[in-house]
Amino acid sequence: MNENTNAEANLREVLSHFIIEGSISSVRLYGSGHIHDTYAVTNGTPDSPDYLLQRINHNVFKNVPLLMENIELVTRHLRQKLENLPGARPDEEVLTLVPTHAQQSFYQDAEGNFWRVYLLLDGTRSYDIVETPQQAHEGGKAFGKFLALLADLDTNQLHDSIPDFHNVESRLRLFEAALQRNPKDRARQVPQEIAFVQQRAEQMSTICRLGREGRLPLRTTHNDTKFNNVLLDKYDKALCVIDLDTVMPGYVAYDFGDAIRTTVNKAAEDEKDLSKINVDFHLFKAFTEGFLQETCSFLTQEEIVSLPLGATLLPYIMGLRFLTDYIDGDHYYKIHFPEHNLQRARAQFRLVEVLEANMDLLRNTVQETATLCKTTEAEQQK
Structure with missing residues (x-):
């Protein structure tokens, strides 16, 4: 029996613990x-569904039972809300967890691995x-609708699956600690990048500060709104938001900012040629319109004002994390060459600069779109 046969036999054994049709x-x-390690499970019986099997990375997510409680709570809430919406398709618009025979949402094997289906x-x-403004618009609608459906979910019921995930103040403390350690003597190679981080530290802490002051409400947010976490149908219409592992309390600007980070920049996350890093404002406008169309009815004015800052904050945080890892000796992110994390950091910081240079345009686009959405909504309610 070869290694592949053994591996499939092990996966089939795991699947035997779930209620599979x-x-x-x-x-x-x-x-x-x-x-995670993800596997497509093809069904051999006509009219029976196919499945997705995942081994959950418990090095990243330290408490898998609490993580799965979050996902159960959120998917149940989304399904209940959609069942009351005309024309909604809950089975296609929400991820469906398949229970184990013990009626659990996950299975833990003898080696301590956690699995879900x-x-x-x-x-x-x-x-x-x-590729197109339509795709960007649909992505905005998908993430906006996700937030809207979860707006009445009590955040106290959720666990922090990764504590301080988007907390820039915490990330800055980790950065300063890495600078103090400087185990590979790399800090002296990156004075410009260090200055970039430190010059913006106070401004980038604004959202944390507004949250502490009670001016920005904590909401149930996705926290990993990369564009590829939206599934679209064959007509490029948004269908379902996936990858719910980081759904936890957060600020709306985080979800808007991370989506913009991965929507408007067509260069790679680790682009070496910084001149290729630009912002496509047609995509920014299209995403913003889709997002606010779904959210303007419940967002506060302070939250709307915070969205453009979120657009600069998230690439700043990502660049900060890459730079921290580079200075600390490349322990967290997989790298493909010695200065890969530094190249990633520089690409993210360049994106921050491009967005900062166009901040007036970002603010005007967000505010004008929000005003139009609120006007349209008011007219519809007459």
């Missing part, structure tokens, strides 16, 4: 995710790079 035809590696959503696609 039909018969398993094949189990194969699926997708390009960096965190979702129904596989057929006929969907995702994009790593946004």
